[in-house]
Amino acid sequence: MFRILLGVGVGGDYPMSASITSDRANLRKRGTMLAYIFSNQGWGSLLGSLITIIVLAIYRHVIEEEGKISKVDGVWRIVVGVSLIPGFATLYQRLTLPESVRFKASQKLTNATSDAEKGDAIAALKMAQAADGIQSANADYPSVNISKTSVETSSSSVTATDAEEAPSSNAHFKEFIIYFSEWRHAKILIGTCVCWFLLDIAFYGINLNQNVVLQEIGYDGKSGTAWERIFKISTGNIIITVLGFVPGYWVSVFTIEYMGRKWIQIQGFLLAALFLGVLAGKFESLSTAGFIVCFAFLQFFFNWGANTTAYILGLSSILTTMLFAKETPFTIAIPEERLSLLQQKLALTTFPDELEEAGWHYGVPLADIKRLVNYWKDGFDWRKHEAALNAELPQYTRDIEVEGYGTLNIHYVHKRSDVKAAIPLLFVHGWPGSFLEVRKMLPLLVQQAASGDHPSFHVVALDLPGFGFSSAPSKRGFDLPQYAEVAHKLMISLGYHEYVTQGGDFGFVITRKMAEKYGPKHVKAWHTNFPISRRFGPNGLYLLDRALSYLPFYSYSQRQLEGFKRTAWFGRWGSGYFAEQTTRPQTLGYNLADSPVGLLAWIYEKLVEWSDGYQWSDDEVLTWISIYWFSRAGPTASIRIYYETFGGTRGITIDPFHEVIHTKALVGYSHFPQEIVQLPRRWTRVPNLVYEAEHDKGGHFAAYEQCEALADDLRKMFGKGGGAFGVVNGKHGYDN
Numbered sequence: 001m002f003r004i005l006l007g008v009g010v011g012g013d014y015p016m017s018a019s020i021t022s023d024r025a026n027l028r029k030r031g032t033m034l035a036y037i038f039s040n041q042g043w044g045s046l047l048g049s050l051i052t053i054i055v056l057a058i059y060r061h062v063i064e065e066e067g068k069i070s071k072v073d074g075v076w077r078i079v080v081g082v083s084l085i086p087g088f089a090t091l092y093q094r095l096t097l098p099e100s101v102r103f104k105a106s107q108k109l110t111n112a113t114s115d116a117e118k119g120d121a122i123a124a125l126k127m128a129q130a131a132d133g134i135q136s137a138n139a140d141y142p143s144v145n146i147s148k149t150s151v152e153t154s155s156s157s158v159t160a161t162d163a164e165e166a167p168s169s170n171a172h173f174k175e176f177i178i179y180f181s182e183w184r185h186a187k188i189l190i191g192t193c194v195c196w197f198l199l200d201i202a203f204y205g206i207n208l209n210q211n212v213v214l215q216e217i218g219y220d221g222k223s224g225t226a227w228e229r230i231f232k233i234s235t236g237n238i239i240i241t242v243l244g245f246v247p248g249y250w251v252s253v254f255t256i257e258y259m260g261r262k263w264i265q266i267q268g269f270l271l272a273a274l275f276l277g278v279l280a281g282k283f284e285s286l287s288t289a290g291f292i293v294c295f296a297f298l299q300f301f302f303n304w305g306a307n308t309t310a311y312i313l314g315l316s317s318i319l320t321t322m323l324f325a326k327e328t329p330f331t332i333a334i335p336e337e338r339l340s341l342l343q344q345k346l347a348l349t350t351f352p353d354e355l356e357e358a359g360w361h362y363g364v365p366l367a368d369i370k371r372l373v374n375y376w377k378d379g380f381d382w383r384k385h386e387a388a389l390n391a392e393l394p395q396y397t398r399d400i401e402v403e404g405y406g407t408l409n410i411h412y413v414h415k416r417s418d419v420k421a422a423i424p425l426l427f428v429h430g431w432p433g434s435f436l437e438v439r440k441m442l443p444l445l446v447q448q449a450a451s452g453d454h455p456s457f458h459v460v461a462l463d464l465p466g467f468g469f470s471s472a473p474s475k476r477g478f479d480l481p482q483y484a485e486v487a488h489k490l491m492i493s494l495g496y497h498e499y500v501t502q503g504g505d506f507g508f509v510i511t512r513k514m515a516e517k518y519g520p521k522h523v524k525a526w527h528t529n530f531p532i533s534r535r536f537g538p539n540g541l542y543l544l545d546r547a548l549s550y551l552p553f554y555s556y557s558q559r560q561l562e563g564f565k566r567t568a569w570f571g572r573w574g575s576g577y578f579a580e581q582t583t584r585p586q587t588l589g590y591n592l593a594d595s596p597v598g599l600l601a602w603i604y605e606k607l608v609e610w611s612d613g614y615q616w617s618d619d620e621v622l623t624w625i626s627i628y629w630f631s632r633a634g635p636t637a638s639i640r641i642y643y644e645t646f647g648g649t650r651g652i653t654i655d656p657f658h659e660v661i662h663t664k665a666l667v668g669y670s671h672f673p674q675e676i677v678q679l680p681r682r683w684t685r686v687p688n689l690v691y692e693a694e695h696d697k698g699g700h701f702a703a704y705e706q707c708e709a710l711a712d713d714l715r716k717m718f719g720k721g722g723g724a725f726g727v728v729n730g731k732h733g734y735d736n
């Protein structure tokens with residue numbers, strides 16, 4: 001009966017431990033966490049054997065000299081009692097473990113019968129999304145379209161539409177069937193089940209061989225007194241545990257995140273089979289030492305390979321992949337009360353005066369702002385543009401856990417190409433941008449070339465945390481590594497374990513950080529339209545380069561000289577915003593959050609002056625600004641990226657844009673003449689630069705201003721004959 005209960009306990013404890021880890025562990029370290037769980041088998045076996053030997057040593061006098069063989073039963077009872085201590089030690093924690101907030105809210109939503117109950121349940125889910133800081137990136141519960149309400153999560157703000165969108169009670173079962181109806185998912189499930197089946201066969205086979213080996217080396221417990229037989233068996237268990245179990249499990253812990261599950265599995269199976277074959281083939285001729293060595297290696301590679309990683313593969317790859325598979329569709333739907341409040345604020349605008357013939361010398365002309373405000377108030381149709389964005393851009397949200405910052409709900413565009421071998425590409429915007437920047441380039445990138453003359457891409461374009469409809473961090477110090485972590489985890493959650501990136505402005509430094517941190521294993525290549533390296537100014541490198549430029553073979557081209565002028569203009573006249581946003585973003589934030597006209601002027605200035613004569617229509621400008629005004633966290637959240645990345649929280653002064661960082665991932669550059677910082681190409685080149693192009697037209701917002709030119713650069717870089725062709729394994733971008 002005890003063995004049955006123990007078996008049930010172990011059978012329940014394995015999946016429970018794994019599920020808790022899956023629910024709470026950082027995704028990038030999930031393999032390590034699972035390996036830790038299963039490695040405790042080795043320590044348990046070692047500790048159990050040691051305790052048995054200690055108890056036997058205490059009872060030796062009674063059993064050996066006094067002949068009380070019945071005391072062997074006492075040894076058994078003590079060992080069993082000691083083995084129950086860990087179980088009872090964790091009993092209170094197990095019985096009082098609180099149920100997940102999201103699980104209870106999901107159950108409440110499933111059982112709700114009235115709209116009111118559904119509304120309360122959805123509000124509870126919103127609370128869980130906002131407050132459950134220990135949720136993992138794979139938390140899969142009914143997600144709520146936050147754009148239909150304000151950022152407050154009160155139940156009174158839930159609309160009837162939200163309730164109508166609640167999933168049915170059998171939604172999860174249907175999702176399971178739909179998910180595994182695809183062969184690419186079903187084959188993983190089947191393969192893992194077969195793997196576990198074969199693993200069990202191997203496990204019991206090795207256990208049988210263990211008894212044979214113990215017999216061959218004299219530790220089978222078949223000779224000697226009763227005490228000696230038990231002592232030999234316990235000693236034999238220690239030998240097997242020390243030589244095989246413990247090192248095999250713990251090597252898994254230290255190598256799982258570096259070698260990956262696949263190669264550990266393969267080498268484990270092959271080498272375990274090798275030593276098993278040696279034992280079988282040389283059974284009659286192997287010496288005692290030979291038996292010990294071969295069986296130790298067999299145990300080691302079995303536990304380093306198949307035993308540990310079979311569980312990790314199943315729990316990390318299948319369950320995690322399934323949980324990640326669902327994308328929560330997102331529809332922009334700004335509440336009417338927010339539109340009404342905007343109209344009231346616009347109607348109460350007080351405009352400043354303006355000097356005669358001021359033009360753009362003092363900032364945005366008054367006439368421009370008045371025209372835009374009047375149109376925003378009386379002519380601009382937000383609902384029309386909202387519907388257009390929803391129709392053109394497939395949008396989703398997903399929870400991403402950021403180490404040290406809890407869970408952030410990330411909004412993103414995800415458009416897959418019809419080309420099965422399309423290249424996964426992550427587009428990262430900067431400030432003052434958003435997901436909107438990919439709008440024009442998206443159809444060009446996913447397009448399937450009729451003639452097969454260019455590659456296609458699966459495109460993901462996220463709203464960075466604090467931008468657009470993504471939630472914002474609530475703690476200080478959210479820096480480039482955290483933005484990179486969010487973007488990388490998003491791509492992994494979508495099943496893109498290898499991918500390429502494109503970004504300008506902050507997208508440049510974020511994707512470069514991603515390449516530095518996650519490349520070239522995951523980030524295979526990155527492209528930017530904002531190539532910057534060394535600081536422009538009166539430093540030694542600059543002065544030396546200027547001096548050498550008088551040599552005929554080292555002189556600057558006319559374009560480079562114009563680039564110096566553009567950069568100098570930006571430093572003198574276009575960077576005032578930078579000083580404020582890197583030092584006192586909160587002070588500026590009161591203006592941006594309360595005044596739509598203040599926000600309009602602040603960003604409109606950049607749209608005009610940072611572009612290359614692009615003719616912004618009033619509708620384009622106001623759509624761009626409206627996304628900031630209606631953003632989930634408010635416009636102030638977006639400008640804090642300057643303070644954090646330029647060292648504000650750390651109390652230092654750094655410039656991430658002008659750092660010299662060489663990544664192992666391949667690099668591509670596109671140069672546009674009216675970019676706000678223009679440096680000679682020889683300043684920005686890096687050893688693994690495989691593509692570089694110069695354009696005659698374009699500025700800071702290249703993806704929007706010159707979408708065809710930028711898309712063409714990406715096609716050339718990753719297409720046939722390009723320097724990064726075939727860089728993503730199995731995803732070259734073509735049908736054939």
